[in-house]
Amino acid sequence: MDVTIADIERAQARIQPYIHRTPLMTSQLINRSVGCELIFKTENLQKIGAFKARGACNALFSLNNATLERGVITHSSGNHGAALAWAAQLRQTACCVVMPCNAPEVKKDAVASYGAEIVFCEPSMASREANVAALIAARRSELVHPYDDDHIIAGQGTAALEILEQLDRPVDILMTPVGGGGLLSGSAIAVKDHKNRASTLVIGAEPEAADDAWRGFKTGIRVTESTPCTIADGLRGTLGERNFKIIMHRVDGIFLASETRIIEAMRLLWTRLKILVEPSAAVPLAAIMQQPEKFSGKRVAIVLSGGNLDLDALPW
Amino acid sequence: MDVTIADIERAQARIQPYIHRTPLMTSQLINRSVGCELIFKTENLQKIGAFKARGACNALFSLNNATLERGVITHSSGNHGAALAWAAQLRQTACCVVMPCNAPEVKKDAVASYGAEIVFCEPSMASREANVAALIAARRSELVHPYDDDHIIAGQGTAALEILEQLDRPVDILMTPVGGGGLLSGSAIAVKDHKNRASTLVIGAEPEAADDAWRGFKTGIRVTESTPCTIADGLRGTLGERNFKIIMHRVDGIFLASETRIIEAMRLLWTRLKILVEPSAAVPLAAIMQQPEKFSGKRVAIVLSGGNLDLDALPW
Numbered sequence: 001m002d003v004t005i006a007d008i009e010r011a012q013a014r015i016q017p018y019i020h021r022t023p024l025m026t027s028q029l030i031n032r033s034v035g036c037e038l039i040f041k042t043e044n045l046q047k048i049g050a051f052k053a054r055g056a057c058n059a060l061f062s063l064n065n066a067t068l069e070r071g072v073i074t075h076s077s078g079n080h081g082a083a084l085a086w087a088a089q090l091r092q093t094a095c096c097v098v099m100p101c102n103a104p105e106v107k108k109d110a111v112a113s114y115g116a117e118i119v120f121c122e123p124s125m126a127s128r129e130a131n132v133a134a135l136i137a138a139r140r141s142e143l144v145h146p147y148d149d150d151h152i153i154a155g156q157g158t159a160a161l162e163i164l165e166q167l168d169r170p171v172d173i174l175m176t177p178v179g180g181g182g183l184l185s186g187s188a189i190a191v192k193d194h195k196n197r198a199s200t201l202v203i204g205a206e207p208e209a210a211d212d213a214w215r216g217f218k219t220g221i222r223v224t225e226s227t228p229c230t231i232a233d234g235l236r237g238t239l240g241e242r243n244f245k246i247i248m249h250r251v252d253g254i255f256l257a258s259e260t261r262i263i264e265a266m267r268l269l270w271t272r273l274k275i276l277v278e279p280s281a282a283v284p285l286a287a288i289m290q291q292p293e294k295f296s297g298k299r300v301a302i303v304l305s306g307g308n309l310d311l312d313a314l315p316w
Numbered sequence: 317m318d319v320t321i322a323d324i325e326r327a328q329a330r331i332q333p334y335i336h337r338t339p340l341m342t343s344q345l346i347n348r349s350v351g352c353e354l355i356f357k358t359e360n361l362q363k364i365g366a367f368k369a370r371g372a373c374n375a376l377f378s379l380n381n382a383t384l385e386r387g388v389i390t391h392s393s394g395n396h397g398a399a400l401a402w403a404a405q406l407r408q409t410a411c412c413v414v415m416p417c418n419a420p421e422v423k424k425d426a427v428a429s430y431g432a433e434i435v436f437c438e439p440s441m442a443s444r445e446a447n448v449a450a451l452i453a454a455r456r457s458e459l460v461h462p463y464d465d466d467h468i469i470a471g472q473g474t475a476a477l478e479i480l481e482q483l484d485r486p487v488d489i490l491m492t493p494v495g496g497g498g499l500l501s502g503s504a505i506a507v508k509d510h511k512n513r514a515s516t517l518v519i520g521a522e523p524e525a526a527d528d529a530w531r532g533f534k535t536g537i538r539v540t541e542s543t544p545c546t547i548a549d550g551l552r553g554t555l556g557e558r559n560f561k562i563i564m565h566r567v568d569g570i571f572l573a574s575e576t577r578i579i580e581a582m583r584l585l586w587t588r589l590k591i592l593v594e595p596s597a598a599v600p601l602a603a604i605m606q607q608p609e610k611f612s613g614k615r616v617a618i619v620l621s622g623g624n625l626d627l628d629a630l631p632w
Contacts, residue, residue, distance in 0.1 A: 311586060
């Protein structure tokens with residue numbers, strides 16, 4: 001049974017007491033430099049510093065007590081792990097996060113700071129899944145997948161729903177980064193199935209160096225093998241099955257951004273909005289900067305997905 | 317005639333169409349680490365990236381047309397210059413900013429980006445004032461002093477007034493950085509002369525390496541000579557005459573912060589709030605971290621004064 005806009009509305013009511021209604025921000029200087037009107041949804045200011053708090057909170061508050069007693073488990077290179085650890089703490093249940101050993105230190109620290117157990121694995125999807133499977137066999141913990149999960153998709157969709165509520169007038173395009181596809185698929189349902197906004201285009205943005213969603217979208221065949229090397233550490237995964245299906249049905253396009261553009265966009269956001277965004281969050285603006293003619297004169301809402309990064313390893 | 321709370325209320329009405337009502341932010345993790353409850357007024361998200369937009373806007377919109385025709389002039393190491401240039405652009409009048417040659421590049425660029433003329437001088441108050449005097453003699457432009465000016469003081473006081481309006485319940489202490497004293501003196505009038513909040517303490521925070529306000533406050537004699545060497549480039553000036561008088565009458569204390577603490581506090585704010593603050597803005601939190609026992613259990617509002625800094629020269 002597919003996720004519906006009603007699921008997203010229920011998720012919104014469920015998580016509202018625990019998350020921030022993050023503000024929209026604009027910059028005339030950024031608008032002038034790209035030739036379109038951008039409205040930024042600052043999910044970097046969300047709990048745990050990323051939109052992932054939405055999905056994890058929705059998942060944890062959807063589980064029954066018997067399940068909660070067995071604890072939850074996931075694999076994550078960062079923000080979903082921190083989000084699940086944070087939500088598990090709210091629900092007073094145990095949480096285990098399988099993390100690739102090369103995850104950013106700051107993201108390992110965040111998971112630990114919310115009291116979760118961390119199990120390190122090799123930096124491959126195969127190792128992540130094998131470790132999780134072994135732990136579930138031993139402990140019977142509940143898997144909360146980082147993106148290929150209905151509650152997660154519905155939770156992530158609440159960011160787009162909130163944007164629609166906060167806007168004074170509609171946008172032409174809503175844009176999010178795409179990694180595993182939780183945010184993009186949830187946003188696509190929130191916008192395309194919304195009674196008033198079906199004319200808004202929904203577009204994903206992906207690093208050129210991790211273009212599995214772009215390739216899958218073009219061919220209609222989901223790419224499951226990929227060894228991306230991008231600074232956008234949140235977008236290194238490949239699309240989930242549920243996510244791919246929703247994206248194929250509802251998303252209007254996937255745009256790419258080079259590593260250089262991602263760094264340039266990130267710096268522009270820091271300088272002009274005075275907020276910290278992580279590289280993944282800068283990918284939509286980078287994609288616009290790469291093909292500005294495609295967005296000329298448009299009104300575009302962009303989800304700034306997160307703000308967690310290592311201040312000792314900035315890319316400039 | 318001294319600045320009154322009525323002047324601050326008038327300033328608020330005057331500048332409201334042009335400035336942002338910046339949000340308050342909190343962080344449970346910061347609160348836990350310092351043992352008190354902190355509420356941050358994010359003036360780093362203000363127009364031009366600093367509270368200085370308030371005073372400059374109030375000053376420019378208080379000048380009559382005959383004066384505006386002659387243009388405005390000031391001296392500034394950074395944010396006031398950018399603010400005046402920005403406000404002059406709104407008022408379509410010429411603006412000249414005398415800047416010390418060692419001002420941060422990013423602040424020089426900001427002044428230039430708002431279309432002002434820049435005249436460089438030696439990095440001393442004497443050189444700044446001599447250059448301004450010569451230009452005024454030649455051009456008859458109107459001086460808008462960065463802090464020793466009634467309209468500037470009233471404008472800067474609007475940030476504190478806004479905090480009082482935004483708070484759900486009173487704070488024990490309101491804290492701002494102190495350099496020339498525009499923000500601290502305006503805030504002191506806004507709080508101490510407010511009908512409901514006279515019991516709130518008003519405290520200034522200053523770098524140990526630029527402690528002229530602290531020394532003047534202790535002895536009652538204004539310090540006018542100082543060659544500070546602090547990372548907090550916005551606080552290198554000495555207190556103005558009007559500012560000193562207001563501060564002596566209304567401020568409850570000045571606290572100091574070491575350079576190490578300032579950098580530590582700045583990094584904590586970046587990491588936890590996900591926003592960029594410049595070193596000067598981190599001085600109040602640094603002062604609390606230096607003497608946490610003085611603030612234990614208190615509810616404290618802090619003005620994060622600005623977010624303009626060179627991303628290529630971060631202090632960590």
